[in-house]
Amino acid sequence: EPEVTQTPSHQVTQMGQEVILRCVPISNHLYFYWYRQILGQKVEFLVSFYNNEISEKSEIFDDQFSVERPDGSNFTLKIRSTKLEDSAMYFCASKGDRTGDTGELFFGEGSRLTVL
Amino acid sequence: GDSVTQMEGPVTLSEEAFLTINCTYTATGYPSLFWYVQYPGEGLQLLLKATKADDKGSNKGFEATYRKETTSFHLEKGSVQVSDSAVYFCALSARGNQFYFGTGTSLTVIP
Numbered sequence: 001e002p003e004v005t006q007t008p009s010h011q012v013t014q015m016g017q018e019v020i021l022r023c024v025p026i027s028n029h030l031y032f033y034w035y036r037q038i039l040g041q042k043v044e045f046l047v048s049f050y051n052n053e054i055s056e057k058s059e060i061f062d063d064q065f066s067v068e069r070p071d072g073s074n075f076t077l078k079i080r081s082t083k084l085e086d087s088a089m090y091f092c093a094s095k096g097d098r099t100g101d102t103g104e105l106f107f108g109e110g111s112r113l114t115v116l
Numbered sequence: 117g118d119s120v121t122q123m124e125g126p127v128t129l130s131e132e133a134f135l136t137i138n139c140t141y142t143a144t145g146y147p148s149l150f151w152y153v154q155y156p157g158e159g160l161q162l163l164l165k166a167t168k169a170d171d172k173g174s175n176k177g178f179e180a181t182y183r184k185e186t187t188s189f190h191l192e193k194g195s196v197q198v199s200d201s202a203v204y205f206c207a208l209s210a211r212g213n214q215f216y217f218g219t220g221t222s223l224t225v226i227p
Binding site: 004006031033035037040041042043044045048050055056091093095103104105106107108109110 | 148150152157158159160161162165167205207209213214215216217218219220
């Protein structure tokens with residue numbers, strides 16, 4: 001069964017360092033998302049991506065964040081200069097295929113980011 | 117704005133007990149409603165969904181009915197099993213491509 005894969009599963013970094021979280025969405029899906037969950041809190045929307053551009057972003061997704069789909073299969077989230085409050089589980093998700101949109105989001109297993 | 121509020125956890129039940137996890141929503145328009153489940157060490161998986169008022173989503177013995185009059189989508193199961201231990205997330209999609217999630221409710225089922 002097709003699945004969304006994320007790497008790394010866990011990354012520890014120093015404050016101020018750049019981090020790139022990688023995702024391979026389900027092939028032929030059209031919509032891509034990043035969510036994050038700070039421990040014990042809501043799953044928060046960060047950004048959605050469609051047709052090679054950002055379609056929507058939340059206020060969390062400030063200038064320190066960027067997304068890219070560099071090669072037609074990977075979908076990356078970059079945090080330029082990490083802060084302590086960026087420590088969270090980051091989930092990638094994808095949705096929609098060419099035969100019809102079921103409305104379901106398919107999630108990866110998440111990348112846990114710890115900023116020291 | 118659009119949002120979801122779900123029951124605080126954690127919830128601990130004995131095997132074969134009845135489960136209810138409450139979820140209410142706020143949305144403009146007519147959202148689709150979802151329950152996702154996250155088993156330990158795994159990503160979120162769709163458990164069930166309902167796309168319009170009075171629809172009932174069901175899967176693996178779990179059910180939830182879309183109640184527009186009470187803006188609710190409560191998750192129920194008549195007899196839980198140890199294997200149902202997981203975190204359950206209520207979610208809505210109001211404009212097709214934007215999803216809003218609740219905080220998640222952790223369920224532990226003990227034998």
